[in-house]
Amino acid sequence: MTKNKPNQGARKTEALTLRLDPKVRFLIDLIARQKRQSITGVIESAIEVYATNFLIEADLWDEETEEDKLQQVSLYKLSKEIYSTDDSLRFMMLVWCCPRLLSYEEVRLKETIYESKIFWDQYPHSVNSREDIDIDVLREHWVSLLKHVDEYKSSPTVVPYKPI
Incomplete structure (x- = not known):
């Protein structure tokens, strides 16, 4: 009898195929080795950092006015709000x-x-x-x-x- 992994089925992941320049692929591999992370972990971290620094205007709930208000937020915050x-x-x-x-x-x-x-x-x-x-x-x-x-x-x- 096989044993279920603790988080099996708890988190759905998506497959993504990328074409990368070999130098960029090597760079990602070096970062993964240094951080002792998987390549997936390195890419996820990089995207989160990029999205945190990428600002966008969005209509989000404003606590002060208690209504939706056009505001500038990070793409990362926007994704957390709407996902x-x-x-x-x-x-x-x-x-x-x-x-x-x-x-x-x-x-x-x-x-x-x-x-x-x-x-x-x-x-x-x-x-x-x-x-x-x-x-x-x-x-x-x-x-x-x-x-x-x-x-x-x-x-x-x-x-x-x-x-x-």
């Missing part, structure tokens, strides 16, 4: 906090959500307000919504989602 294991919530947090980072496909998805009455608590209340979109309904329809957006990606207009 969720739930794809639909993570997407909406990105929409609400930093819509400038959305790709074309993500803008199309956002527009489909806002054009679809099913996702609104009160239709329409005010565009891009966190209280307007019912995240539970969005979560329930997420997979079929993604299929719908993909199906109509060539349409010249946004086609609202209607559950079957």
Whole structure:
């Protein structure tokens, strides 16, 4: 009988394939040896340091005013604020906090959500307000919504989602 590792299944990781200049690859290896870390650990640490020093404007909760406020924060802080294991919530947090980072496909998805009455608590209340979109309904329809957006990606207009 095999024994489960203590954290097996507790943390999901993502595979990433990179093409690096051999000199950079060697440099990473040297850093890993010096720090007695894995290459993955070195890269993760470097990305976190870079993201900590990279500033961006985002709409985040402000304790003083007790409302969302456009503020300059590190990309690392932004990621901590909006990350969720739930794809639909993570997407909406990105929409609400930093819509400038959305790709074309993500803008199309956002527009489909806002054009679809099913996702609104009160239709329409005010565009891009966190209280307007019912995240539970969005979560329930997420997979079929993604299929719908993909199906109509060539349409010249946004086609609202209607559950079957």
